[in-house]
Structure formats: structure tokens, C-alpha cells
């Protein structure tokens with residue numbers, strides 16, 4: 357599928373890194389290095405603006421390597437990009453480690469997955485169908 361994009365960054369368009377990847381890495385588009393202190397968060401610009409087709413969303417997800425090696429993740433994960441959003445794509449990183457994390461211009465900070473979504477029309481009712489699970493949840497299975 358084709359999606360309109362404006363690239364105001366100094367980098368190439370996001371691309372799939374392998375043949376069947378679901379996510380495209382997003383790069384920081386910043387003039388100066390950003391230092392994220394332990395337990396702090398930072399909204400990082402990408403320089404990208406997109407026009408998703410109606411019925412699609414984009415999800416901003418963490419990169420597992422950053423999470424594993426540096427304790428850095430996307431705070432609002434998965435971030436939701438709505439089809440009617442025309443602003444800059446931004447990535448809200450949080451540093452959950454006990455050391456500073458440095459973000460350089462062009463660094464891959466998160467990944468974006470484009471997905472279809474439904475648009476719900478509510479059907480109000482007084483009763484829902486019965487199931488074996490019923491209201492059980494939060495680990496209720498296997499309690500014997």
C-alpha cells in the first residue's frame with residue numbers, strides 16, 4: 357500500500373530493514389544531542405508527517421535492543437498515530453535505567469507498524485452472552 361509522507365528530516369525515509377519486517381525504524385531528527393536522565397522522558401521529533409488512509413493507524417513501538425541494552429522504551433507504548441493526524445510523528449522515550457541515555461541525530465529510536473483497525477458502532481443492550489469464562493480474569497485459570 358502507498359502512504360503519503362512529508363520528510364522534513366535530514367534522513368532517508370523509514371524502511372523495512374528485512375524482507376518481511378512488520379516495523380520500520382524511526383530515527384531521531386534533532387539538531388543537538390538529547391540526554392535522557394534516569395527515569396526521565398523526552399518527546400523526540402522525527403521530521404516525518406504522514407497521511408494514513410482512513411481505517412488505518414500507525415503504532416509507535418519500542419525497539420527491543422534499546423530496551424534490553426539500555427532500559428529505554430516508549431512510555432506510551434504503543435503510541436497511536438490516528439489517520440486524521442497531520443502533525444509531526446514524535447516518539448516519547450523514557451529511560452528506565454540508572455544511567456543517562458544519549459540520543460544522537462539519526463539514531464533509530466523506535467519502530468512503526470501500520471495496521472488496519474475497525475471503527476465500532478455501539479449496540480447498547482441489557483445482557484451479554486454467557487461463556488465458560490464469564491467474569492473470570494486476572495489469572496483466575498489454573499487455581500484448581
Ligand SMILES: O=c1ccn([C@H]2C[C@H](O)[C@@H](COP(=O)(O)OP(=O)(O)OP(=O)(O)O)O2)c(=O)[nH]1
Nearest residue numbers: 416432435436437438439441444445446447448
Ligand atoms: O507516540 C505518539 C502518539 C501520538 N502521536 C500523535 C499522533 C496522534 O494522532 C496524536 C494524538 O495522540 P493520542 O490520541 O495518543 O494523544 P491524546 O493525549 O489523546 O491527544 P489528543 O487529545 O490530541 O488526541 O499525537 C505521536 O506523534 N506519537
Ligand SMILES: [Mg+2]
Nearest residue numbers: 436437438441
Ligand atoms: Mg487522543
